[in-house]
Amino acid sequence: MSKRQKQIHLAAHFPGVNNTTVWSDPAAGSHIEFSSFAHFAKTAERAKFDFLFLAEGLRLREQGGKIYDLDVVGRPDTFTVLAALAAVTDRLGLTGTINSTFNEPYEVARQFASLDHLSGGRSAWNVVTSWDAFTGENFRRGGFLPQEERYSRAEEFLTTANELFDSWYGDEILADQATGTFLRDAKAGAFVHRGRHFDIHGRFNVPRSPQGRPVIFQAGDSDEGREFAASSADAIFSRYATLKEGQAFYTDVKARLAKYGRAHDQLLILPAATFVLGDTDEEAAELAREVRRAQVSGATALKHLEFVWNRDLSSYDPDGPLPDIDPNVSAEHISRGRAQVRMYRDPLAIAREWRELAAANKWSIRDLVIETGNRQNFVGAPATVARTINEFVQADAGDGFILVPHITPGGLDVFADKVVPLLQEQGVFRADYEGTTLRDHLGLTHPDEARTDRVAS
Template identity: 75%
Template sequence: MTKQIHLAAHFPGVNNTTVWSDPGAGSHIEFDSFKRFAQIAERGKFDFLFLAEGLRLREQNGKIYDLDVVGRPDTFTILAALAAVTEHLGLTGTINSTFNEPYDVARQFASLDHLSGGRAAWNVVTSWDAFTGENFRRGGFLPQDQRYERARTFLQTATELWDSWSPTDLLANPDSGQFVARPDAGAYGHHDDHFDISGRFNVPSPPQGRPVIFQAGDSHDGREFAASSADAIFSRHGTLEDGKAFYEDVKGRLAKYGRRRSDLLILPAATFVLGDTDAEAQDKAHEVRRQQVSGQTAIRFLEQLWNRDLSHYDPDGPLPQEDPDLGEHTIARGRASVRRHDDILATARAWREKAEAEHLSIRELIIEVTARQNFIGSPQTIAETINDYVQQDASDGFILVPHITPDGLGPFVDRVVPLLQERGVFRTDYESTTLRDNLGLRPQTEQGTVDGVAS
C-alpha cells in the first residue's frame, strides 16, 4: 500500500546551519519571522511547525558561543501567538522534563490545545548537564540513568492531569448561561520518588484529549521511551540505510507495549537545497556549506572534539598533531554535539585519515564531516527521493530545516509539494481540524498502556 508522506517545518534555534550573511536571513526573535514561517508551512499543507528550545546560552572557551547570542523568546508564548494567525498547522514545542514541573507544563499544553482548537504537541526532552542546571533552583542535574525515569513519570503525571477531566465534566448552567464543573472534575493525586502532588487541575479536557507527544532521544532509553509513550520520534538518521535500520528498530519495540506500528511516526530532520537542475543544486549546496562554516566556525567545531583551545591554528591549515584532551569537557559547555562521539580518539583518527587522504584543511574537513544537507537536486529529484525514503520505510516523512529563515521554506512549498501531490502521496488539503487526526494517529486512549501511562 502506498504510504502518505508527513511533512513538518522546523524553525531552527540560533545555530550554524542558517546562512546569516544572506539578506533573506531574518530575526529569530521578532514575531513576524515566526508568523511568516508558519504561514508558508500552512500554505504547503504541512502537518506542524516545530520549535526547538534552549535553556541556557552555550559557551566555548569560557565565552558565549558566537552563534548563540541572540537567543529566542519563550516557546509557549510563540506558539500561542501563532495559534491566532494559523488555522490548521500543528504547533509543536520542545519543553524540558528535567527542569519543569508536571502541573505547569500540563496546564500550558492544555491551554494551547484549547486556544488552537486541538493543534498542540509536546516534544519531551531531558537535560543532561549541570551547566544548564545552574539556571534552576535545584542548581544541578540528574545523572543520565535517572533523566529518562523522571521523563517517564513526568509524562505519566501530566497524562493523569489531562485525564482528570472527562468531556462531560463541564456542564452548561441553564439559569446563568455559564459553564460549571462536576464536583469531582479535575481531582488528581500522584505520589512517587519524583513527584508528590495532589489537588484539582483547573483546565478542562483538551480538544485532542491529550497533546500529541514527540520524543527526540536516540539512545536505547530514548528509543524505549518513544516506543512506550510517544506519538512521533524526531530522528537524526537522514540516510536511506541508517533510516531503515532505525525505523525497524523503533517500530519493532511497539508490540510489547500493546501498540501498532502505525501508532508511532518516525520523522527525521532534513535539510534541502533546490536548483533547476541537479548540477546547479550541487553547486549551490557547496556554496551554502562554505557560508555555513567560516574559518572561525571550523575552529570552534574542531575544539568541541579536541577539548582544547585551538584558536591559534590556521583554519586553512592541517589538523593538530596532538590528540584530543580526554579529561572533563570544559571547552564547549551546553553543546549536545560533544556527546555524539562515543570514542573521541577514534573519531579524531578517522578525521586525520580523511584529511590526509583527501588533502583537506581544517575548514574543508569540518565542511565535510558536519554536512547536514540531506536532499540536493531539482524539484523532481527531491520529490522522488523523499517518496522513496517513505515508501521504503526509512521514515514516515520529514521535518524540514531550511538554511534561510523565515522564507527559505517557500521554494520547497512552491516547487516540491505540487510534485508530491501529483504522485498522490501528499495531501491537497487538511483532513481534519486537529493535529492528531491530520497525522493519522489513533487517540491515545485506544492504544496500549504501560505502568498506567497511555502509550
Template identity: 75%
Template sequence: MSTPLKQIHLAAHFPGVNNTTVWSDPDSGSHIDFDSFVHFAETAERAKFDFLFLAEGLRLREQAGKIYDLDVVGRPDTFTVLAALAGVTTHVGLTGTINSTFNEPYEVARQFASLDHLSAGRAAWNVVTSWDAFTGENFRRGGFLPREQRYARAKEFLATAHELFDSWHGDEIAADPDSGTFLRTARAGAFAHHGEQFDIQGRFNVPRSPQGRPVIFQAGDSEEGREFAAAEADAIFSRHDTLEAGQAFYRDVKGRLARHGRTPDQLLILPAATFALADTDAEARELAHGIRLKQVSGQTALRHLEHVWNTDLSGYDPEGPLPDIDPVPGEHTLAQGRSTTRHHRDPREIARELRERAEAKNLSIRELVIDITARQTFIGSAETIAATINDLVQRDAADGFILAPHVSPGGLDTFAAQVVPLLQERGVFRGEYEGTTLREHLGLAHPDA
C-alpha cells in the same frame, strides 16, 4: 493487488537552536519579531504541512567563555510564540520543545492543555531532557540530575502530566447543553500522584482539551530514548536520513512497539532534513556548497575540533592540516551547552579517525569539518527532491520529514511552491486538510477512542 502508497508527513522547523542556521545570511530575517514566525507559519499552512516545530534552548551555548557563533541570540519563549500563532493559523499543528528536567508537570500540563484549547486541538509537546550543570545554572536545581537519571524523571514527568490531562475525563464530566460550559462536579480535575520524582495532589484547572492530550514527540537516539519513544511517544524525531540508516532505525524503533502493546501505525518516524533547491541538480549542488561555506567559517571549524581536542586551537590555520597534538583527556571544559562525542568515545580514537579521513581526501581543517558535518539531506531540482522524499518514505526509511531551512523566515517558501505540488501530483501528499486537529493530520487516534 498493489500496495497503496504511503502518505507522506511534512513539517517545518523554524531554525535557531541548531547547527544549520546561517543568521548572518542577507536573506535571514529576525528571530524575535513576530512577523517572522507568522510568515513561516503561513507558508507551512499554505503548503498543508502537518505542523511547525520550535526547538528551545535554555541557555546560549558557549565556547571558551564566548557565545557560540552559530547560536541565534534573542529567541523568544516557545509557548508564547505558539500561543500567538494559534490566533493567526487555523490548521497547521503547533509543536514545541519543553524540558522535563527543569520544569514541573502541573505547570507544563496546564500550558499544553491551554494551547490545545486555544488552537482547537493542534498542540504537540516534544519531551526532552537535560543533564548538564551548565544549563542547570539558570535554574534552582542546577546540575543536580545525573545523566543516567534523566529518563527516569522524564518518564514519570510525562506519566504525571497524563494523569493531569485525564483528570477531567470520565462520566462525571458533562457539558451544559444550553451554555456549552462544563458542569462542575466533585471529581472534576482531582488528581493525586505519589512517586519517586513527584509527590503532588490537588485539582487540575483546565478542562479536557480537544485532543484529550497533546501529541507527544520524542527526540532521543540512545537506547533509552528509543525505548521511551516506543512506550510513550506518538512520533520520534530522527537524524537518520539516508536509506540504509533510515531503514535500520525504522525497523528498530517500530520493532519495539509490540512489547508495549502498540502497533506500528501508532508511532511515526520523522527525520530532520535540510535541503538545497535550485532549477537543476548541478545548480543545487553549487548552492549546497555555498551554504556549507557560510555554515562553517574558519573559526567555526576550529571551534568544532575543540570539542574533540578539548584545548584552544585558535593558533592553528583552518586552511591547514589537522593539529599534530593529542586531545586533552578528562571532562570537556571548552564547549558548554553542547552535546559532543567526548561523552561516549575516547577522543584520541576520534582524532585518529579524523586524521585518517583528512589524509585520505587531502582535506584542510575547514574542509574536513564541512565534510563530516554536511547536513543538506536533499539536494537537487524540485523533481529530484520530490522523488527522493517519496522513495525514502515508500521504502520505510521514514514516515515523513521535518524540514529545517538554513534561513528564516523565507527559507521554506521555494520548497512549498515547487516541491509540494509534485508530491501532491504523485498522490502521496494531501491537497487539502481533511481534519482540524493535529492528531487527524498525523493519522493518530484520539486517546479517548
C-alpha cells in the same frame, strides 16, 4: 496487486537554536520578530504541512565563555510564540520543545492544555531532557542529571502530566462541553501523584482540551530514548536521514512497540532533513556547497574540533592543518555534559582518522569539519527532491520529514511552491486538510476513543 503508497507527513522546523541558518545571507530575516514566525507558519499551512516545530534553547550555546559566532542571539519563549501563531493559522499543528528536567508537570500540563484550547486542538509537546551543566546553572536545580536519571524523571514527568490532562475526564463530567457546563460534582480536576520525582496533589484548573492530551513527540536516540518513545510517544524525531540509516532506525523503533501493546502505526518516525533546491541538479549541488561553507565559519570549525580534542584550540588557524597533539582524554570535558560528548566515545581514534583524511585530501581544519559534518539531505531540482523524499518514505526510512531550511523565514517558500505540488500530483501528499486537529493530520486516534469509562450522555 501493487502495494498502496504511504502518505507522506511533512512538517517545518523554524531553525533558531543551531547554526543551520545562514544568517549572513541577504535574504535572511529576524528570528525574534513575530513577522518571521508568522511568515514561516503561514507558508507551512499554505503547503498543508502537518505542523510547525519550535526547538528550545534555554541558554545560548557557548564554550570557553564565548557565544558561538553562528549561534542564535536570543530566542523568545516557545509557548508565547505558539500561542501567537494559533491566532494567525487555522489548521497547522503547533509543536514545541519543553524540557522535563527544568520544569514541573503542573505548569507544563496547564500551558499545553491552554494552547490546545486556544488553537482548537493543534498542540504538540516534544518531551526532552537536558544534559547541559551550563544550562542547569540558569535554574535552581543547577548542574545536569545523569542519563538514566534524566529519562527516569522524563517518564514520570509525562505520566504525571497525563494524569493532570485526564483529571477532567470521568463519569462525572458532562459530554457536551460546548455548553460550558462540565461538572456534576466537585471531582473534576482532582489529582494525586506520589512518585520518586514528584509528590503532588491538588486540582487541575484547565478543562479537557479538544485533543484530550497534546500529541507527544520524543527526540532521544539512545536506547533509553527509543524505549521512551515506543512506550509513550505519538511520534519520534530521528537524526537519520540517509536511506540505510533511516531504515535501520525505523525497523528498530517500530519493533519495540509490540511489548507495550501498541500497533505499528501508533508511532510515527520523522527524521529532520535539510534541503537545497535549484533549477537543475547541478545548480543545486553547487549552491549546497556554498551553503555548507557559510554554515561553518573558521571559529565554528575550531569549536567543533575542540569537542574531540578537549583542548582550547583558539590559537590554531582554521585554514591550516589539524593539531599534531592528541586529544586530552583525562580531564573533565570542556563541554560539561553536552550531547556532542556522546558522539565521540573514542577521541584518539577519531583524531587519527581525521588526520588521515585531512592529509589524503589536503584539507584544512575548516575543510575537514565541512566535509565530515552533516550534509544537506535533499539536494537537486524540485522533481529530484520530490522523487527522493517519496522513495525514502515508501522504503520505510521514515513516515515523513521535518524540513529545516537554511534561510529564515523565507527558505520554506520554494519548497512549498515547487516540491509540494509534485508530491500532490503523485498522490502521496494531501491536497487539503481533512480534519481540524493535529491528531487528524497525523492519523492518530483521540485518547478518549481507547477508554472504556465513557462520559455521561
